[in-house]
Amino acid sequence: MKKNSKILLSDDEMPRQWYNIVADMPNKPMPPLHPATKQPVGPEDLAAVFPMELIKQEVSSERYIDIPEEVLDLYTAFRPSPMFRAFNLEKSLGTKSKIYYKYEGGNYSGSHKANTALPQAYYNKMEGIKRITTETGAGQWGSAMSFACHHFGLELLVFMVKVSYNQKPGRKLLMNTYNAKVVASPSTMTVAGRKVLELDPDSPGSLGIAISEAMEVAVQDPYTKYALGSVLNHVILHQTIIGQEALLQMEKAGDYPDVVIGCFGGGSNFSGIAFPFLREKLLHGKNIRLVAVEPASCPKLTKGKFMYDFGDSAGMTPLLPMYTLGHNFMPEKIHAGGLRYHGAGVIVSQLLKDGFIEAKAKMQRECFEAGVLFARTEGILPAPESTYAIAGALDEARKADMEGVSRTILFNLSGHGHFDISAYEKYFENNLPDHELTTAEIDDALSKINIPV
């Protein structure tokens, strides 16, 4: 054979620990605050919502946290995940740069979300929980959690953002097949949902609203907990297995990335691939850039404000220090449902503020164009979310070519787009709206934030 595009790790090489970047951050994240008292919340304030092991991880400053044996067993069904050198994509671009991607869509759930769904279900089960509620955007997180809960004998109720519920009926059916109950959000099941519907019966919903609904249901019953698919420290922690593996795979490839790229919704897939590389930068001075790519229609990293805000729309969460467009911001109905979130995770926000990572915003149509090029050259149909990472990688390759240099680019292909194929149809029909938020719209969104801190 002439060339092998695939870089694999053996099961023995699979990392046994998650990496907690908090240990290595020069400025630690500011604490979450209780909205009434404005005092830092303690573990006990979160106990109505999450099991204690996850709360411990949420506030931990240990550098490494052991992955439980039972979770390792489940991981090995689909991990270590493959990395590929995108030879065919490089060729079609005519670039001098080398493009690698880590593929997280090969597992049952079709995305990186399985990495945190399995441990979250596991820890809840260990603490005697019977039922979980959660939100989902495009449905990747909901699918991942549906199988994980069924595996551990937990019931699951999913609030799926209404625009995605309508755009992606297959994802809802997949969750049903895994035995989960799925409700379109905003729903009439909750106070939070009914309030939104009163103001706007046609509300397309948002992740912020779905989170409020799921939390509202969870806190009513001691055997029910809530699970979140992104944003929080423990979720990001679980995703670091991606970057831990990627480090080893780059070493096997005899290469090292100049830039690592991920798409950005709440931050978990970006952080998952980026943080282990950022550790090498923080601790060993490795010269590397880490780029988060968000939608121009939901640009909290590039145009939002760093401040305390709620993680959900109804204001049920603690106040979190983050880049935000305001917890009631209603993003455009782009097909990358997983990126339609008003805020960024606390750790990522602090790192962006401190200049350790970069962010850029891209338009939907350009990203789909990149996704189609990727499918035609590399074969895998990317999730709409993942097309933002691809578009980011293409930018880097083109920039390097303009500068006359060759760079090594690594991006996270966070999931496949099999359940999002109708979005590609809209792309081909030239029927994908492109909306970049104007300064006036941003100012308007930010002016609506009303958090007295």
Place this chain on the structure above:
Amino acid sequence: MKKNSKILLSDDEMPRQWYNIVADMPNKPMPPLHPATKQPVGPEDLAAVFPMELIKQEVSSERYIDIPEEVLDLYTAFRPSPMFRAFNLEKSLGTKSKIYYKYEGGNYSGSHKANTALPQAYYNKMEGIKRITTETGAGQWGSAMSFACHHFGLELLVFMVKVSYNQKPGRKLLMNTYNAKVVASPSTMTVAGRKVLELDPDSPGSLGIAISEAMEVAVQDPYTKYALGSVLNHVILHQTIIGQEALLQMEKAGDYPDVVIGCFGGGSNFSGIAFPFLREKLLHGKNIRLVAVEPASCPKLTKGKFMYDFGDSAGMTPLLPMYTLGHNFMPEKIHAGGLRYHGAGVIVSQLLKDGFIEAKAKMQRECFEAGVLFARTEGILPAPESTYAIAGALDEARKADMEGVSRTILFNLSGHGHFDISAYEKYFENNLPDHELTTAEIDDALSKINIPV
């Protein structure tokens, strides 16, 4: 870790040759006949339809045929494919038996069809062909061929069986994304299609009709060839990489199957996994059963007749010695579109006639029930076609338990069902018709065959 469900091969262990079972068959397949002269057709009779390298493979009696380097390079992006021990499925059944499955859905196309799409496109390209026509049922073969053709710079026109075209719009869109042109069959583009539509404007189509349409277009231009996704000897040859790998993987697992199971449409995924094991039986006396599972609504193996018949509905192919329900048989509109074919490949037919393999027929609803159990325990959503293999495996496990023994069962999970999710919806709505062909219907179908041999 306690247990690892996954059995992998390294790239170095990937077989470099396909296995041609013709070399080891006690009774060689009877020759295809020219419909007018009733004389055996020679390679030159096929030259208008296929490139010469594939024709050579079609008539070869060499035991092993080298896989070209360029195809090996493409294979390594997704091969060797994983094998899994279905621990969770076994547990939910409470069976004493061990169930293994080989998973062929992890590649870009989502099924085993990539194994033959890539070499077929390659050989056509090598012989200067510019355009390919083909049929597809559920769309797995069409998707596989779409990317393969685009990769080698070939145009592709796909005739997709109309019932699947309507049931599975996502598959059509995936082919479009890979830059292929897709037409619902029967179409008005061809004489064959128009003839069918004249008789029945609402015809749901069949693989036999779609083959006629694709062949009709191909023979009109010297730079256009036709490609078939199953049935023929060269297609089955390419699929033997599945079983060649599976043999090595069973050895790694320290186990050996008592029975190997595949679903059955034209025969390629079944033959692909079964023939290397059958070689061990034929040459080394290994005690092993090989079971093909077909739909009760399209039961050519269990209720068809062994005779010379056309491979397509319009009678454009040579006459093939095979088990058939008649080339104009119109199967029920089951969701396993890939199994809606009137006949069985020539090699499989001879082996069934000679008692070396077994066949059984299953009803659609029971297969979906098995598919849902599989998804909930093993995580992967199976293609409707693959649920027939799962149902066959469950039968074997239950039978062994009734007999008080433990058997080792291996089946081929030929593909994922991401683009077939609406069929699962129908299952949950209790809206899946179940039709077992009656003796009268079979007699009627067979009486319509009118091949003077």
